[in-house]
Amino acid sequence: MSTLTPREIVTELDKYIIGQEEAKKMVAVAMRNRWRRQQLDPELRDEIAPKNIIMMGPTGVGKTEIARRLARLANCPFLKVEATKFTEVGYVGRDVESMIRDLMEIAVNMVRKEETERVRDRAEKNAEERILDLLLPGSVPKSANNFFTLNAPDQEPPKPRDTETREKFRDMFRRGVLDEREIEIEVTSQGPQVGIMGMPGMEDVGMQMQDMMGKMFPGQKKPRKMRVRDAYETLVDEEADKLIDMDKVADQARERVEQGGIIFVDEVDKIAARQDRQGGADVSREGVQRDLLPIVEGCVVNTKHGMVKTDHILFIGAGAFHYSKPSDLIPELQGRFPLREELHALGKDEFYRILTEPKNALTVQYKALLETEGIAIDYTKEALEEISAMAQQVNEETENIGARRLYTLMEKILADLSFDAPERMGQSVSIDREYVRERLGDVVEDRDLSRFIL
Known part of the structure; x- marks a missing residue:
């Protein structure tokens, strides 16, 4: 389990995620509390339950990325699931307990890989x-x-x-x-x-x-x-x-799941039943919540690697909550997610930082991809500012999909260059403001067209 301090965790998250400082602090404290719990006497340790989290905010603002990077820092079993894949028992869909079995498989593969490296x-x-x-x-x-x-005694002696x-x-x-x-x-x-x-x-x-x-x-x-x-x-x-002793691997994996496992449940808002409506789909949504409740509260799930206790698995829920709110969840489930944080929508300033600051920024990725074809590209500051402003404009006029809009814009800008790259080996290309406007201007200005293309 990671021994990073909360400040060190936030510093690591800052390398990949722009903004959302409060959310980063919350998950950093939650992760540090897992380490603190391991330092206590076993009698008290078992009494301390994880403080599960709900992150609210529109798509593309970093909810999933925060959870994914957190799991890598902690080096612990991590599973991302969509709440909409589950249905209550008796309806077509996946059993809620399957998330624990999937997490156990991830842990077994993780430990097995480590043991393979060891031997x-x-x-x-x-x-x-x-x-x-x-x-x-x-x-x-x-x-x-x-x-x-x-050789056995009755066999011929081995040849030298x-x-x-x-x-x-x-x-x-x-x-x-x-x-x-x-x-x-x-x-x-x-x-x-x-x-x-x-x-x-x-x-x-x-x-x-x-x-x-x-x-x-x-x-x-x-x-x-x-x-x-x-x-x-x-x-x-x-x-x-x-x-490799697979029984030992299974035991270690089970310990990791029970003491350090993280399950990220996305689209929690989609299983929230509206208080002003009862019946139809809302009945099924409430059924999923009631099936999810014992898993989050703590129970024992049977897997092919043995029985797994869920009492100390950390659950992080996430959702846009456009048409519902956390209070629409059943009260028992709300009580099992005591920590809540709202992530803010991103604007052009955040988009510019996303394009320039992270280690895995889109600009870095595309530059590296085209270098494989012998093409050197660089971006001017004005070009990146123009892309950021266009991303904000399109998000405001169509659907707000957050930073994912940058993927669409960057792909559109570099589409022709990527196609012609094998024939342009050895060239250097500067992406400036005019280059960006030439390829995106008409589409951004035509709202009807931008809905389909961007």
């Missing part, structure tokens, strides 16, 4: 020995299961290794001389793929059935010819799998 040196050594045994057949007797098992020849082959292998040579290795083929049709809301039953069928019909070993360099990577993965 990679040993796996590479073992794979190298197997490659050399295949290149020099007969130097080591093979058994059915392992290339390196000792030709150490000098083996070391020569080892040197050639490490220098890549043997990369293109073909060898035959045994690879595990997948067992029969059996499709299990799960009932709506019971997807986990189908997954468990598929897992059980996979154990009943394991993959078979079959010979396959491969180039040495491809065979080496295959054998490294195989050896790493042998060295």
Whole structure:
């Protein structure tokens, strides 16, 4: 779990997200509280529940990006889901508990990747020995299961290794001389793929059935010819799998989910039932909230990796709340999201900063993309100011989609240059205000046209 202070967390978020200072501070404190909780005595630690958050604001202002960057900083399991994908039990849609199973899968893959890196040196050594045994057949007797098992007493003694020849082959292998040579290795083929049709809301039953069928019909070993360099990577993965204890991986993953997991529930406003209307779609929306409630409050969910407690998972809800408000959620659910922050709409000043300040700014991305074709582009300050002003104008006159409008404008501005790039290798192009107006002026001024194009 991250040991960054709240100020350090905000500083890291500032590298990618412009503005929204209060929201950044709120999530930074929430993340630091997770670290603080781990320093307490176990008896008190279990009593401290996470302070779940609702972020309100129009699309494209940074709600999802804040949560995503926060999860990377914390190095913890993170899942983004849309509340509209879920329905109450009995209706067509996903079961709410599936979000915990998905989060557990993410954690297992995360821990497994870390364990693979930890044992990679040993796996590479073992794979190298197997490659050399295949290149020099007969130097080591093979058994059915392992290339390196000792002979039983009734077997013939192993032939002595030709150490000098083996070391020569080892040197050639490490220098890549043997990369293109073909060898035959045994690879595990997948067992029969059996499709299990799960009932709506019971997807986990189908997954468990598929897992059980996979154990009943394991993959078979079959010979396959491969180039040495491809065979080496295959054998490294195989050896790493042998060295990893998957029970230990599952235990570590479960601990990470229970103590540090983050679930970002987007479009929470879409499941809020209006207080002045009862019936129809509002009944189903309220049903989703009631199914979501025990997950947020804390319960135990059955996954194929074991039982997972949700008591200390941090939930971050987000939504535009144009046609509803947080008070339209059922009171019990409101109480489980005590922290709320409104993110502000972005204007031309923020758009200019978005184009110039972040490490992954759009201007940096497009410049790097065109450099692959040998084209050097640079942007004048006036051009970026013009793009920012146009983004604000289009957002005001059509739908306000926040910073996502910049993607549309930048793509429109550079469309011709991107298309002609292979024929213009070696050129330098300056994107100035006139260049921007030439490609966007008519579209921005024609409101009807801008609704379709921008």
